[in-house]
Amino acid sequence: MEHVCLHSLLRTPEDRTHAIGSVIKRLGEIIPGIRNELYPVTSSFGMPVYFSLERAAAPYFGIKAYGVHMNGYVEKGDQKFLWIGKRSDVKQTYPGMLDHLVAGGLPYGISCKENIIKECGEEAGIPRSISTNATSVGAISYMDIEGFRYKRDVLFCYDLKLPANFVPNNEDGEVDSFRLIPVPHAANIIRRTEFFKPNCNLVIIDFLFRHGYIHPDCRGYLDLLQSLRSGDCS
Amino acid sequence: MEHVCLHSLLRTPEDRTHAIGSVIKRLGEIIPGIRNELYPVTSSFGMPVYFSLERAAAPYFGIKAYGVHMNGYVEKGDQKFLWIGKRSDVKQTYPGMLDHLVAGGLPYGISCKENIIKECGEEAGIPRSISTNATSVGAISYMDIEGFRYKRDVLFCYDLKLPANFVPNNEDGEVDSFRLIPVPHAANIIRRTEFFKPNCNLVIIDFLFRHGYIHPDCRGYLDLLQSLRSGDCS
Known part of the structure; x- marks a missing residue:
């Protein structure tokens, strides 16, 4: 499997955030350290937010994070x-x-x-x-790549x-x-x-x-x- | 002509500096603003000096200069x-x-x-x-490229x-x-x-x-x- 697609019916950032949140919940202990803190997902800093996801999950999806x-x-x-x-x-x-x-x-x-x-x-x-x-x-x-985590931080x-x-x-x-x-x-x-x-x-x-x-x-x-x-x- | 070679008999930095100095003198007004100040030519900063050449001539040879x-x-x-x-x-x-x-x-x-x-x-x-x-x-x-000058400055x-x-x-x-x-x-x-x-x-x-x-x-x-x-x- 080379990439994951979101279902085309998920049209708004809120829809996508909700759907991906359910997936992350199902993944359970594969993703440790859930913080209940949402990170925005964008193409680059300051650009429109495509969806948000749990902070601890970001590196499992290779999502860039800012700090x-x-x-x-x-x-x-x-x-x-x-x-x-x-x-x-x-x-x-x-x-x-x-x-x-x-x-x-x-x-x-x-x-x-x-x-x-x-x-x-x-x-x-x-x-x-x-x-x-x-x-x-x-x-x-x-x-930084460590196990299943691909951290991309700015x-x-x-x-x-x-x-x-x-x-x-x-x-x-x-x-x-x-x-x-x-x-x-x-x-x-x-x-x-x-x-x-x-x-x-x-x-x-x-x-x-x-x-x-x-x-x-x-x-x-x-x-x-x-x-x-x-x-x-x- | 894709590149210029130095004669293989020019074995020391001093020999090369002298030979290239003569060429630059011959080029006359093609290279304006001669300052009588020698710049070292290296592969990168702090590396051995291959030869030195007149500061005003450096961009005509695409030589990197430091300031x-x-x-x-x-x-x-x-x-x-x-x-x-x-x-x-x-x-x-x-x-x-x-x-x-x-x-x-x-x-x-x-x-x-x-x-x-x-x-x-x-x-x-x-x-x-x-x-x-x-x-x-x-x-x-x-x-910066300007006419025959290719400036590469750090x-x-x-x-x-x-x-x-x-x-x-x-x-x-x-x-x-x-x-x-x-x-x-x-x-x-x-x-x-x-x-x-x-x-x-x-x-x-x-x-x-x-x-x-x-x-x-x-x-x-x-x-x-x-x-x-x-x-x-x-």
Whole structure:
């Protein structure tokens, strides 16, 4: 079987969403981690929504998903520090791994900016008065095949410079703890370990490029930059 | 004739550089604007130098060239301003057009960082104590065919945040005047006019992405980002 077609009688996005929802329910435990959160399915970002489907099911159908990822950092004198979260040991995906200060999927019908502000509140207790300063800085993309899952993600990247005295506070139980570490220390963890949730590596590497920690006089600079940007950001 | 070969007796980079230099001299006025500045010819950045050739001749042979481009900006409260130069009316290339605060080709045997510091001094009178803070933020690439010239350029991009009271001062006669303008004003000039030297547009658009002036909730965001990154950065 090379592809699956939707029945031609399913004419509206709502009809399709409903029908596919029934199929996903029938698939039962083949698709673990159902979140009851609908993701829009489009040809590319901002285009009309063909239908929506359960977030956990998207990679089983090769559906592209969009998210927002934010590096929260602090400047002390000449040095910059990154706030790094450790995921809860009971989180369904990537338990116990290192994470950004704030990240989340982009649900249907909310702007990127509103979503990052919402996630800032839920994941790190950052008040709107601060999170409204989160600055969009680009996007990265990656693909990942694992078993029956074909992940195609585009992450909108944000930077937020935080006051030195701000301490994050997780409010939804998804984060075990937060630590503030010097940027070169975070770079070393990425280089030498697999502690970070894999997609966070890319967003931090993008940060390292934009803030001059990886610079043109480093060997292999353009190769790494080109590789980071080779994903399908559409 | 599909390609030109170098004589097999030319075994060292110096031999080749000398032989090609003679050819370029013979070509006379076919190649205007000779600068007596040698550019290294490599397969990609940082690789062994096969030979060097006159900077003005590089596009006539389709040779990739590398440069450094710097956006100098000032922060006043929540607003950012860009220092924009107007090129001298007697400059050989793009006379009278708008330009970055500092930009220059990357000659043989100097690091990108040293080059940007040198150009900061020559082009804008920025002392080393300030220019050493210039931060590498990525690279962009473009191709341009014009008459017999096939330009293949990779520009290493830098940001430099300047003190509010700093006023640039051109020291090599290449700049007519400087003006400090709000970032959205610079964006409008790019959108509506052809006043900027063409490659500067790309470096400023990259700045607009990284500083949140072009953001994911803008229509066509990913298309423009993907297009900006589609060049051959090698």
